[in-house]
Each structure stands twice: as C-alpha cells, then as structure tokens.
Amino acid sequence: MSISKQDVKYIAALARIDVPEAQLDAMTKSLSDVVQYVETLQKLDVSNVKPTSHAVPVGNVWRQDQVKTSLTNQEALAIAVEAKEGSFKVPLVIE
Amino acid sequence: MSQFETVIGLEVHLQLSTKTKIFCSCANVFGCPPNTNVCPVCLGLPGTLPVLNHQALLSGIKVGLALNAQINEFIKFDRKNYYYPDLPKGYQISQFDFPVAKDGFLNIKTGNAEKRIGIKRAHLEEDAGKLVHDASGSCSLVDYNRTGTPLIEIVTEADMRSPQEAYDYLNTLKLTLQYLGVSDCDMEKGSLRCDANVSIRPIGQKELGTKTELKNINSFKAVKTALEYEVRRHEQVILAGGKVVQETLLWNDEKAITITMRSKEQAHDYRYFPDPDLVPFTIDYKVIDSVRAELPELPQAKFQRFLSQYGLSDYDANILVADAAMSHFFEEAAKEYPQAKKIANWMGGPVLMELNHRKLALNELKLTPKSLVALIAKVEEGVVSNLAGKEVLTMMLDEGKSAEQIIQEKGLAQVSDDSALIAIIDEVIAQNAAVVEQIKSGKPAAAGFLVGQAMKKSGGKANPKKLNELITRRISGA
Amino acid sequence: MSLYQLTSHALLDLIKSRQVGARDAYIAVQERIKAVDPKVKAYVRMATVQPDFTGALPVPIAIKDNLCTKQEEITCSSRILKGFRSPYDAGVIERVKQSGGTILGIVNMDEFAFGSSCETSCYGPTFNPWNLQCVPGGSSGGSAASVAADEAMWALGSDTGGSIRQPAAFCGIVGLKPTYGRVSRYGLIAFASSLDQIGPLTKDVHDCALLMNIISGYDERDSTSVNEPVPDYTKALVNDVKGLRIGIPKEAFVDGLDPEVRKSVEDALELYKKLGATIKEVSLPHTPYAVATYYIVATAEASSNLARFDGVRFGARKQPTQVRKNALVDMYEETRSQGFGDEAKRRIMLGTYALSSGYYDAYYLRGQKVRTLIKNDLDEVFKDCDCVLTPTSPTVAFKVGEKVSDPLSMYLSDIYTIPANLAGIPAISIPCGFSKSGLPIGMQLMGKAFDEEMLLRVSYTYEQNTEWHLKKPNL
Numbered sequence A: 001m002s003i004s005k006q007d008v009k010y011i012a013a014l015a016r017i018d019v020p021e022a023q024l025d026a027m028t029k030s031l032s033d034v035v036q037y038v039e040t041l042q043k044l045d046v047s048n049v050k051p052t053s054h055a056v057p058v059g060n061v062w063r064q065d066q067v068k069t070s071l072t073n074q075e076a077l078a079i080a081v082e083a084k085e086g087s088f089k090v091p092l093v094i095e
Numbered sequence B: 001m002s003q004f005e006t007v008i009g010l011e012v013h014l015q016l017s018t019k020t021k022i023f024c025s026c027a028n029v030f031g032c033p034p035n036t037n038v039c040p041v042c043l044g045l046p047g048t049l050p051v052l053n054h055q056a057l058l059s060g061i062k063v064g065l066a067l068n069a070q071i072n073e074f075i076k077f078d079r080k081n082y083y084y085p086d087l088p089k090g091y092q093i094s095q096f097d098f099p100v101a102k103d104g105f106l107n108i109k110t111g112n113a114e115k116r117i118g119i120k121r122a123h124l125e126e127d128a129g130k131l132v133h134d135a136s137g138s139c140s141l142v143d144y145n146r147t148g149t150p151l152i153e154i155v156t157e158a159d160m161r162s163p164q165e166a167y168d169y170l171n172t173l174k175l176t177l178q179y180l181g182v183s184d185c186d187m188e189k190g191s192l193r194c195d196a197n198v199s200i201r202p203i204g205q206k207e208l209g210t211k212t213e214l215k216n217i218n219s220f221k222a223v224k225t226a227l228e229y230e231v232r233r234h235e236q237v238i239l240a241g242g243k244v245v246q247e248t249l250l251w252n253d254e255k256a257i258t259i260t261m262r263s264k265e266q267a268h269d270y271r272y273f274p275d276p277d278l279v280p281f282t283i284d285y286k287v288i289d290s291v292r293a294e295l296p297e298l299p300q301a302k303f304q305r306f307l308s309q310y311g312l313s314d315y316d317a318n319i320l321v322a323d324a325a326m327s328h329f330f331e332e333a334a335k336e337y338p339q340a341k342k343i344a345n346w347m348g349g350p351v352l353m354e355l356n357h358r359k360l361a362l363n364e365l366k367l368t369p370k371s372l373v374a375l376i377a378k379v380e381e382g383v384v385s386n387l388a389g390k391e392v393l394t395m396m397l398d399e400g401k402s403a404e405q406i407i408q409e410k411g412l413a414q415v416s417d418d419s420a421l422i423a424i425i426d427e428v429i430a431q432n433a434a435v436v437e438q439i440k441s442g443k444p445a446a447a448g449f450l451v452g453q454a455m456k457k458s459g460g461k462a463n464p465k466k467l468n469e470l471i472t473r474r475i476s477g478a
Numbered sequence C: 001m002s003l004y005q006l007t008s009h010a011l012l013d014l015i016k017s018r019q020v021g022a023r024d025a026y027i028a029v030q031e032r033i034k035a036v037d038p039k040v041k042a043y044v045r046m047a048t049v050q051p052d053f054t055g056a057l058p059v060p061i062a063i064k065d066n067l068c069t070k071q072e073e074i075t076c077s078s079r080i081l082k083g084f085r086s087p088y089d090a091g092v093i094e095r096v097k098q099s100g101g102t103i104l105g106i107v108n109m110d111e112f113a114f115g116s117s118c119e120t121s122c123y124g125p126t127f128n129p130w131n132l133q134c135v136p137g138g139s140s141g142g143s144a145a146s147v148a149a150d151e152a153m154w155a156l157g158s159d160t161g162g163s164i165r166q167p168a169a170f171c172g173i174v175g176l177k178p179t180y181g182r183v184s185r186y187g188l189i190a191f192a193s194s195l196d197q198i199g200p201l202t203k204d205v206h207d208c209a210l211l212m213n214i215i216s217g218y219d220e221r222d223s224t225s226v227n228e229p230v231p232d233y234t235k236a237l238v239n240d241v242k243g244l245r246i247g248i249p250k251e252a253f254v255d256g257l258d259p260e261v262r263k264s265v266e267d268a269l270e271l272y273k274k275l276g277a278t279i280k281e282v283s284l285p286h287t288p289y290a291v292a293t294y295y296i297v298a299t300a301e302a303s304s305n306l307a308r309f310d311g312v313r314f315g316a317r318k319q320p321t322q323v324r325k326n327a328l329v330d331m332y333e334e335t336r337s338q339g340f341g342d343e344a345k346r347r348i349m350l351g352t353y354a355l356s357s358g359y360y361d362a363y364y365l366r367g368q369k370v371r372t373l374i375k376n377d378l379d380e381v382f383k384d385c386d387c388v389l390t391p392t393s394p395t396v397a398f399k400v401g402e403k404v405s406d407p408l409s410m411y412l413s414d415i416y417t418i419p420a421n422l423a424g425i426p427a428i429s430i431p432c433g434f435s436k437s438g439l440p441i442g443m444q445l446m447g448k449a450f451d452e453e454m455l456l457r458v459s460y461t462y463e464q465n466t467e468w469h470l471k472k473p474n475l
Helices: A005-014 A022-042 A073-077 B056-068 B163-181 B220-239 B284-293 B300-312 B313-320 B323-335 B340-358 B369-381 B385-399 B403-410 B420-430 B433-440 B442-458 B464-475 C010-018 C022-040 C090-097 C142-150 C165-170 C205-215 C259-274 C287-307 C327-339 C342-355 C360-379 C408-414 C418-423 C454-462
Strands: A087-091 B004-015 B078-081 B093-094 B099-112 B113-126 B131-134 B139-143 B150-155 B192-202 B214-219 B248-252 B256-261 C041-044 C060-064 C104-108 C152-159 C174-177 C197-202 C245-249 C280-283 C387-391 C427-434 C439-447
Touching: A005 A022, A005 C342, A022 B284, A022 C287, A022 C360, A022 C408, A087 C327, B004 B163, B004 B220, B056 B150, B056 B163, B056 B284, B078 B464, B078 C287, B093 B113, B093 C439, B099 B340, B113 B163, B113 B214, B131 C104, B150 C287, B192 B220, B192 B385, B192 C245, B192 C259, B214 B220, B220 B248, B220 B256, B220 C205, B256 C387, B284 C041, B300 B313, B300 B323, B300 B340, B300 C418, B313 B340, B340 B369, B340 B385, B340 B420, B369 B403, B385 B403, B420 B433, B433 B442, B433 B464, B433 C205, B442 B464, C010 C022, C022 C041, C022 C060, C022 C104, C022 C142, C022 C387, C041 C142, C060 C090, C060 C142, C104 C142, C142 C152, C142 C165, C152 C174, C152 C342, C165 C174, C165 C427, C165 C439, C174 C205, C174 C454, C197 C287, C205 C454, C245 C259, C245 C287, C259 C280, C259 C387, C259 C427, C259 C454, C287 C342, C287 C360, C287 C408, C287 C418, C287 C427, C342 C360, C360 C418, C387 C454, C427 C454, C439 C454
Parallel strands: B214 B248, C060 C104, C060 C152, C245 C280, C245 C387
Antiparallel strands: A087 B139, B004 B150, B004 B192, B078 B093, B099 B113, B113 B150, B131 B139, B192 B214, B248 B256, C041 C104, C152 C197, C174 C197, C174 C427, C387 C439, C427 C439
C-alpha cells in the first residue's frame, strides 16, 4: 500500500497546504515510505482490542456554569494579523 | 393530485441558554460588540484546552428525555475538521458516534391528526463565530463572540410527508423546548436554526429519491415556503426527464427560490476522530432519573390536563398551552378563582389582544393573576359590564392600578340597584308604549330596544342584565 | 566552581545561607550564555521581562519555545508563529513564576516538536555542547543543550515520543517525562494531545525532583489533568535499591543498537545487581510496532492541532501575489506552505491521510488499538517489576545533517522512548556513560503511572554510585 500523487494532491488540499508540481514527487515518496512502514500494523490481529484514546482512565471532567472574566477587545485584537472595527479582518469570503 | 410523495427530514440547531459557553467560562450572551466576549479558549489560541460546561450536559439530557429518546450511557466528543475563518481551531468539537441521545420521537398535531415524528439523535457541539462582509466589499470581518456557544443539534428521521408537517413539527419542538427552559428558541435572534432535507419519490416506491439540503432559512414560515418551492422544483426536474442533483442549496427569501451554493466543495471530508483534549463521559442512570424527575410538565401533557382538570375547550387549552408563561399565569389565577373557564376566556380574549396590541410579553404587562381574577370577579358580580370590564383592563395595564381602583376613580360602577333602575325603566316604558305592546304581544326580543334606551338614560352605567330582568318583570305585570 | 556550574539545589542552599544572591546567580548564567551560546545556539530569544528575585526558589530557568509565556514571543521555532505573544501564561509558567523562578530566555526546539535532533527549527539547529558537530537531540534540544552547557540551571521541555529524554541522553543530563496528566498541558502548544507532557531537564536527579515539585499538580483548565495529590518528590531521593525489581525487555537489544550504548546499559545493570536490585528479563512483544503506531496516532492528532495556524487570527499571514483559487483559500495555503517547514508539512499530510475518509479504520483506529496492546504489555510487566530499564536511544548524538534527509531513520531513533508516551507512564533518562568519542550515553527507566518516586529513587541511587553527572563539556 502506498500513496499516489493523486492522493497527495487531495490531502494537500484538505490540509490547506500548497505542494507545487516540482515538489510533488519528493513529497509523495517521503509519505509513501512512511505509509509503507506503518503497514506493519496490518499484521496484527486487533479484532478484540478496544482502542485507547486516553492513556490514563479519567472520565466525567466538567466545570460549573459560572462566568469568569474574558479578554477585553483590545487584548483579543492585540494578537491580530489585521483588524478592523473591533473585528479580525480576512480576505473577502465568497459563499 | 401529485403522483409523488414528499419525504422531509429536519436538522435543528438550538443555542442552549446556559450561563457560560460550552467549553470555556465566557458569558453566554447575545448582542455584545464584536470580540468583547472572548477568551483564549474560544479564540482557539495555541495551547488552550476545552473543559465541558456541566449545565450544557444536563440540558442535553433534558432535551433527550423530553424527546422520548434514549440517553446514551457512554458519550464522547469528536473533532469535525474543516477550515473557515469563523472556526478558530480549524475544527469544531461535536459528537459523532456517541451523542447524548438517540432514537426518540415527538408527537405533533398536524391538520386534524396526530403524527409521531422520529428523532434520530440529539448531540452537543460548539457554535462558530460570525463572518460579515465589510461594507467596502474588499474584505470580511470575523467576530468570535458566538464561538463556543453551546448548541444542541436535533436530527429527525425522514418522517415528514409535507411542508406543513415540517412547519407543525417545528412549532411543537419549539414549544416543548421553551417549556424545558433550555433555550429561548428564537429564530430571529439566531438561537434556533433549521436546515431541511427533502426528496420526492413516486407514490408507492420504497426507495428514497435524491435529496437536497436547504440552508439559510430564517423563519418557520420560510421553512414551509422553501420546502414547497423545492418540492415543486424536484417534480419539474423529474417530469422533464431529468435527475435531481444531490446538493446543498441556499434559500433566498427575497426571490423565494433556492440557489446552488457557489463553492464547489460540497462533500467535506471531516476526518472525525475522538477529541483527545476531552475525556469520555459516563451518564449514570441515577443522573438520568434525577433529571427526569425535575422535568417540567410538557405541553402535550399540560394540554390534556387542562381539558380534564379545568374543563377547558380544545381551543382555550391550545391558546394557553401555546405559551409557557400564559399557562403558568392561568394556573396561578385558577388557584384564586373557581371559574377556570372564565379565566381562560379572558386570557384567550382580551388579555391576548392587549399583548398583541402592545407587543409585549406576559411578564411585561402590569397584570398579575390576582389582579386579573379581581377584575373578572367584578364583572361576574355585575359591578361592571363585560364590555366595560375590557376597558377597565386596558386602563389597568396603562396605569398599573387594580380593577377596584380604576372602577372607583373613573366612576365606572354599574348601577345594579333595583330601586335606582326602576325609575329609569318606568320612564322608558312610558316613552315607548308601542314597543311595550310588541313585547306583550309575543316579541320578547323587542325588550332589547328598551334596555338600550334605559342604558342611554343611565349614561351607560346601568347593568344591562339587570335592566333586562326588571323590564321584563315590569312589563309582564309587576 | 563558578556560580553557573552549580546545580539548582546547591544554588538554593547558598541563597538560603545568604552566601549568594539570586540576582548574582542570574547574572552569572547570563554571562555564561553570552560566552558560549554563539557556539551552542541554544537560545532563540532572551527574556524581555526582568525577573523578580524575591521568590522562594529563584532558579534561573530556560523555557522551551512552545510554552506560552506572557509578554514573550513564543513561536514553536516556526515561521508561522512569528510575532505571536500569548495573552496568558501556561499553567507551568504560572507555577514557575509563583515559585520565584527567574526566566532567562526561550530555547530552541524542532519546529512544533516534530523531530529528534533540533534541526527542523526555523532558526537553524542547536549544537551539542559535548561536540559542536553533533546534534543535541530533539525536540527539546535547546532545553537540553542549555542545561548541559550551564547556560541555565534547569529547563522545561516537552515530550511526545521522547523529546525530553532523548536530548537529555544526548547531552548527558537528566530528563523526565511525567505520567500523562501529572503536569498541566494548559498553555503547551499541542503536538499530540494524548501523548504530550511537559517535564524537567536538569543537571542531576535531585534538581529533577525539585522542579517536579514546582510544576506538578491538578489544573482545572486541562480536562486531562489528573487530580492526584503531589508528593514531595525530594523524599524519594533515597540511595537504596535493595529488593527492587528492575525489568529489562529482551526486545531492547535490537539491531542497530550501538555496541557502546549496549555496554553502558549492561554495566548499569551489573551495578544495580551489586547494589541489591533484582534484574528480571521481561518481554514487551509489541515493541516492534511502537514507532509505526506513534507515527499514525501522533501525526493524526497533530494534523488537527495545527489546523489553527492559518493566518486568520495571529502569527504570520501570507497572500500570493496572484489569485490561484480564491483569496481566502489562497491565504490559507500560502500562509501554511510558507510558514511550515518540510517536516511539519510531512507530518500534517501524514496525519491528514491517516484520518481521511476511507483510511480512518485502517490507520488511526488500528493505531489506537495497537496502542492498547503496547500499554497492556507494560501493565503486564509492571505486575512483577518496579521499573523497566532500556537504553534511551539506540545511538549517541549523530552528526548535524546526518539523518535530516532520511525521515524514517530519524523516526526509528525513538524506538525506546515512544512506548512510555503511548502508555501514559512516566519515564526518566539519566547519564550512564560516554562513548569513546566523548559523547554522552543515557539510559531510560520507565515506571508505573504516578510512580515518579520509584524512578527518582532508582535513578538517584545509580547517580550516587557513579560520577557521570559530574562531568562537564569542554566549551
């Protein structure tokens, strides 16, 4: 099982990363190598095994419904790349 | 008659009215200036982590129970990954395969029948922010105040067979959820959003037709209109020999049509996986039982009880049940006054008119159950006529005074005292001999004219019932 | 001995007895940084805020570039976060500040912690103080190098697959990855949320216990933080292993294990035997699958965690000069393509693939199941062992540039460290020798969940009976 160039293009679009034609082969090869390596996992019988999402058995963690102070508008926008009228500014979004 | 059967499913997103957002402690409020109700967590800043709002979980369980659904013993949260500027983390925390509730139903009244609409599932998730196009038209602006608002998404089975049923379902759902107190269910404020899935198939066919998804619908009425339009559109396509394209369409209310979304990325690969930053939750049956025990009486049950306990008509019961505040007010009033039907009449009649006229909510009126009951008593006792009573109500609401006060101040008390009335009656009888003759010769209804005359002479203050009684007695020989 | 060469516990003793002032120590380390960092390049930026020297434990500390610290630029050694200043302090930073810690500056790392050599940093590599031609290890390469070079009394790093332990081994110092949930992750810029832990890099085991006391503890802002009481870890510093059972997995002696590393580890086992511990041969049969499991699970989580770096709200935004798809998508793609380095892109792509439609079951789900098998192996072994010993890394520090073009070979160097992250258990690396070429060798001890005390005891005993930890590089 290895990754095709087509797969790489699809994944790149999903990940919002531009892989120019010139780099496509190299990226495909690197990814293919790793995917081939991880194929070893297919050898194992995991039919009766439960997946581990959390290493430590903790559950039911929640907090009380109490308001705490938020950031001021100034603090929030201090990190902004571009801001306008109290909002974060981005290129025009077409639906 | 159409040769096609319509199949409709609805997805409703509801904002829960908890005090704080679902995964952070920012206030859960509407209408703040942009980006003034945000924190590092809901802004998705690097290094931040979500912590579940316990109240949101309880609200989720409440909704599940109210929808007769099974509450999952084990639930978890999953990440739904996609890119959009109003989604700060680049993923939405939602629930994929272990939602709070599943396999429920809602009984609705549609036309004259009752129908059961299956609820496939209800799950918790966080809301995104708001994206607006800047006035200059050259950029967009993002406000993250809404990010992290707790949402519950309720998905029905494809059980509705007409746009009307969809409309009825939405109204019943809204009423039920308002009763629960978990959301204000206001489509205008955006606390309730609805997407519709619709397909058609030849009558008798088991296989479903291709469905389209409708978004951007801003009122229940528009849901009905949009679905009616879309059903017609599907029919036209099929009858012309074509195939319906499975796609997402936006409803354009102005033009009253559905339009294809410009972005071609219709099918998203959301790459759902369990959110490692949140732990799994086990919902103990004791918790479910305690939430169930605290559920308020829901609209359908209340309706039945109003019929049996107070002897109300369907019509009156419906009006009262249609608003949680109205039904509560009614019951408080009924505690003070035995004639429940009269209370219902007043509430469904004059009170409702005042509410509509003043565009206020019941709790904003200068009226209490006790003060309404006092007014009704005055009318029933004959202190004021029914008509005058309505005017008294208006004045009570204007001035915030009691019925007693208004009646006294404006001197509205009817004259019911026999002796005072007899004088007037005798005058009227004397002045209208011809009419008296008519009454004597078998036209008792003509007494109405005499009542009218007596009312005029009394300056509108006589108790018409009394007048009628006395006139009849006088004429028949007393 | 110069002030900057002291361990933190020695410094604190001197401060307590008023022989040295906190400010003097800080300045001494600053001078040391000026003198040697041009060669080592551990630091990416110095602290802009003058510390307060009046706290209880005013130890000069270096902070890894992925721990949010107010008023300091924090970038995960990536171009994409250029200029980012967090409006909040990470939980551990709050604790360090509360304890009186004096922050020297921010140290280098592999970009977003993706790496085992500190070579993927956008600032260029950090160099191993023992041999400047070699890597310090990664991803907490700057943290390890700074401590080894006495450019910090101690440092904080993070460990997802070995990123504290491996650089500690390469640099001849002590590095501990705590039990998952022991230390708050709030404010740690996430790589793989179910594997990441923040931990100490120190000159000796005593310092490790001290820093663990400071950073450990429940944090309600982290749902995965465990509400388990924090013991005084210095009480575990006992020079005695009599009767303790140390497991050595037979899978530890793999092909590719450097013979010098093997010898050092075997010598350590002999020493433990002499000191009264029982050595047991055990088996962790799923060890060969650990690296593959890690590279699926960790990259999958990372691909999602790094989605927020999109140029919308913070960091460095880029826009191509000509429209390709549309302005918004172009911004996302240009920002991320220019902002992320090659290894970051590779891992994001790999992770995206592992989660994508049609592949989730075969990769991510399967990975999580194999993770269970690996965890079960360790649980089984800990029924009869108090700790498990392995080499930390199959080799000593390799040369800069040696493995960069072969990602897979780089990944395989994490073979010993990865299982502890997958299982969520604590693990420590301590120096146990030197290669003939003068490069440090480290050995790893793994323990049961929340049993850091056992690790500290077994490490401390070894340290008290050897002198590796007293050696300093020749800078």
